[in-house]
Amino acid sequence: MNTLEKLKAIKSGRLTARQNIINSLKEIDARNKDINAILHINQQAIAQADEVDKKIKKGRAGKLAGLAIAVKSIISVKGMIVNCASRTLENYTAGFDADVIARVRAEDGIIIGMANMDEFAMGASGESSAFGKTDNPRAPGHIPGGSSSGPVAAVAACFCDLALGSDTGGSIRNPASHCGVIGIKPSYGRVSRYGLVDMAMSLDTIGPVANDTVGAALLLEVIAGHSIRDAVTFKKPVPRYSQAIKKPVSRLRVGLSPDFEKLCTDKRIYRLIQGRVSEFSEKTGSRIVNVSLKNVDLAVQTYYPIVYVEVFSSTRKFDGRKYGKKIEDVCGEEVLRRILGGKEISRAEYHGTYYRKALAARRLIAQALDTAFKSCDVIMLPTTPMLPHRFGTRISTEAMYAYDAYTIPASLAGICAGVVPAGCIDSIPVGLQIFVPAFSEDLLCRVMAACFELYQDEVRHDENDS
Ligand code: GLN
Numbered sequence: 001m002n003t004l005e006k007l008k009a010i011k012s013g014r015l016t017a018r019q020n021i022i023n024s025l026k027e028i029d030a031r032n033k034d035i036n037a038i039l040h041i042n043q044q045a046i047a048q049a050d051e052v053d054k055k056i057k058k059g060r061a062g063k064l065a066g067l068a069i070a071v072k073s074i075i076s077v078k079g080m081i082v083n084c085a086s087r088t089l090e091n092y093t094a095g096f097d098a099d100v101i102a103r104v105r106a107e108d109g110i111i112i113g114m115a116n117m118d119e120f121a122m123g124a125s126g127e128s129s130a131f132g133k134t135d136n137p138r139a140p141g142h143i144p145g146g147s148s149s150g151p152v153a154a155v156a157a158c159f160c161d162l163a164l165g166s167d168t169g170g171s172i173r174n175p176a177s178h179c180g181v182i183g184i185k186p187s188y189g190r191v192s193r194y195g196l197v198d199m200a201m202s203l204d205t206i207g208p209v210a211n212d213t214v215g216a217a218l219l220l221e222v223i224a225g226h227s228i229r230d231a232v233t234f235k236k237p238v239p240r241y242s243q244a245i246k247k248p249v250s251r252l253r254v255g256l257s258p259d260f261e262k263l264c265t266d267k268r269i270y271r272l273i274q275g276r277v278s279e280f281s282e283k284t285g286s287r288i289v290n291v292s293l294k295n296v297d298l299a300v301q302t303y304y305p306i307v308y309v310e311v312f313s314s315t316r317k318f319d320g321r322k323y324g325k326k327i328e329d330v331c332g333e334e335v336l337r338r339i340l341g342g343k344e345i346s347r348a349e350y351h352g353t354y355y356r357k358a359l360a361a362r363r364l365i366a367q368a369l370d371t372a373f374k375s376c377d378v379i380m381l382p383t384t385p386m387l388p389h390r391f392g393t394r395i396s397t398e399a400m401y402a403y404d405a406y407t408i409p410a411s412l413a414g415i416c417a418g419v420v421p422a423g424c425i426d427s428i429p430v431g432l433q434i435f436v437p438a439f440s441e442d443l444l445c446r447v448m449a450a451c452f453e454l455y456q457d458e459v460r461h462d463e464n465d466s
Contacts, residue, residue, distance in 0.1 A: 003067070003161060003215030010066040011056060017049040017066025017110065020161075024068040024112050028159045035135045037153035039073055040081050041113040052108045062107030063222060063242075067161040069104060070154040073114040074121055074166055075206065076195035077101050080111070084197055085129035085150075086119045087330035088318050098195020099230065100164060100206050100223040107222050112160045115150030121166055121199040122311070122334050123147050124174055124403035125389070130332060133391065138180045139428040142388040145175030145403070148209065152179050155209045162219050163209040168199050169303050170383075170407025172207045176419040177383035177431030180459065182216045182448065183209045185407075187438040188414035189234045191220075192227035200310035203303075203411050213420070213449040217241035220441060236439055244442040245449035250284050252447070255291040255376030263297060263405050265385040268425050276422045276432050276455060277380045283454055291372040291379065295364045299408040300401050302365060305345055305358040311335075312342025337397070366413035369435070378447055379435040382406050383419050387428050410435050418444050420451040424462035 001009070009015040025041065032038050042048075045068075055061040071077055074084045076094035078101075083089040101111065118128040126134040126149025136144040137157035144153045148165030152175035155163050165172040167185040176183030184207045191206045198204060208219035221241045226233045256277060264270040281288050315335075320326035328339060345354045372379060384403050389395055410417040415438045422432035432451060436444045 002212045003210060003218065006161060007065065007067065011061060013056065017052040017056065018046060020066050021045050021049040021068055021110055021112065024160055027157070028113070031157060032159065035137055035153055035157050036132050037116055037134050037150045037157060037159060038070065038113045039083070039085070039116050039131055039150065042080060042111050045110050045112055048110050052110065055108060063218060064104060064107040064109030067109050068112040069109045070112050070115045070151050070160040070163040071101070072117050072148050072151045072163070072165045074117060074197045075100060075164055077111055077114065080114050082114065082197070084120045085117045085131055086335070087130045087325060088327045089324040092324050096195065099192035099227045101195065103223050109162070109222070115154050115163060117150050118147035119332050119335050120197070120315070121147040121168060121171055122338060124170065124400055126150070126175070127391070128332050128334050136179055136388060139178070139388065142390055142428060143178065145178035145384070145388055147171040148175050151209050152176055152181060152183065155181050155211055162215050164206060164219070164223070165209050166196060166199070167205050167207055167411070168203045169307065169411045170404035172209060173383050173407045173417060173419045173431070173433060174403055176209060177433070178388040178429060180421040180429030180431070181209060181211055182213055182418070182420060182452065183207065184216050184220055184418040184444070185410065185416060186220065186224060186441060187416040189232045190416065190439065190441065191223050192230040192233050194227055194229035198314035200307040201314060202306065202310060213245060213445065213452045214242055216418070217245050217445040217449070220445070224441070234439070239442045241442055241445040245445050247446060249446050249450050250286070252284065252286040252378060253376040254281055254286050254288050255372055255379040256288055257291045257293045257296070257372070257379065257381065259293040259296050260381045260406065263385050264382060265402070266387060269382045269385065269387070269430055272423050272425060272430055273380065273382045273432055276451070279454060280451055284450060289376050291376055293372055294368045295361065296368065296409050298361055299365055299412060300405050302358050302361040303408045303412060304401065305354040306362065308338050308342035309345050309355050310342070311338040312346060315339055362412045365409055369409065369413045369415060373437045377436070377443070381433050381435070383431040383433040387425060387430070406433060414438055416441050416444055418448045420448050420455065421459045422455055423459055
């Protein structure tokens with residue numbers, strides 16, 4: 001059942017919200033011990049579903065009526081433990097709802113529980129959680145990707161209908177690719193960050209994860225929009241993305257870039273993506289154009305100095321006085337690396353050596369994308385340059401950082417990007433990534449919907465073969 005069919009079933013009373021939530025809880029109960037996607041269950045979920053069922057009877061239920069939604073443990077949900085998968089905040093209970101949560105509740109979505117992640121969203125594999133790694137439901141024994149490992153695995157394992165993750169440099173898109181689901185990183189400023197625990201605040205975004213495009217589009221339209229609590233949100237109207245996807249796309253200029261091709265460590269991934277792009281172009285009467293993207297090869301090196309400095313700044317509040325424990329005393333090695341690195345870079349900054357240079361490079365990458373969008377409407381590329389590794393494989397910090405070589409450029413430029421399952425290699429899902437200009441989420445959703453429709457059968461076929 002896709003998200004729309006499920007919603008119809010709930011709104012017509014064929015499936016009560018209560019039963020939908022009970023089904024989710026049963027799945028979690030049966031399989032979460034193996035997958036470890038969910039850290040905490042919302043004990044009020046069934047009672048909240050009963051309230052939604054009453055509203056449905058009165059014909060007053062919202063757009064997400066009775067759907068089960070998992071939330072990355074870095075987004076504040078009143079009354080729930082929001083520990084960012086860190087010992088630092090092990091018992092921290094949020095005292096308020098993030099803007100996105102208030103909006104989900106206003107549309108009668110049910111928070112099913114808090115989802116696992118890399119500690120403080122720093123990582124690309126889901127392995128750095130203080131509460132154990134998450135398995136990949138579609139490729140067991142492999143990393144699910146990160147840092148939104150839990151929300152994505154929860155959707156892939158059908159523990160919930162939809163999920164909310166955060167994406168700073170690829171954290172929604174990278175796991176969506178590895179787990180064969182849909183993920184969207186909205187434009188910076190499209191969705192309020194109020195209530196999201198900061199990782200690197202000039203890059204952090206909150207976005208939807210789903211098993212189909214309509215689900216992702218629907219959740220996006222609910223959470224998007226201006227908020228008086230987040231000064232960087234824009235006052236642009238929010239289109240109804242879930243309706244917009246019904247309008248087919250045609251005759252687009254689809255950008256492919258040799259500069260991205262060079263970054264692909266596993267050439268099979270690039271070939272698969274190129275094949276999918278050709279199919280899309282043929283079906284929609286679109287034209288493939290080659291675009292040059294200078295400096296995208298420097299995206300990872302540009303991103304980290306900025307992230308380190310912002311992480312150092314954003315973690316100063318975890319000094320053991322107001323919230324939880326002192327972060328340096330209990331955090332894992334990746335978080336510590338960034339805190340110490342950020343401290344050092346900020347100090348070295350007297351010479352303008354790293355941070356200011358990184359900001360200059362960030363502008364160049366943003367400009368390159370801006371220029372590319374003069375000759376194309378969308379850019380298509382892989383999501384990660386390699387397949388997810390097996391648990392137990394030791395990989396270097398550089399290799400871990402390289403997982404995001406394809407996702408970081410969109411983050412640095414603040415544009416929006418989405419991932420659609422495109423097939424499997426070695427029985428492991430591979431996602432096609434789409435970039436569009438900032439605030440073109442409606443176009444993104446339409447292109448994603450067309451790709452999803454086009455690839456779905458083959459993706460299923462690939463998965464069944466595995
Ligand atoms: N893997 C990247 C990092 O560790 C991205 C993380 C994210 O998007 N939150 O910074």
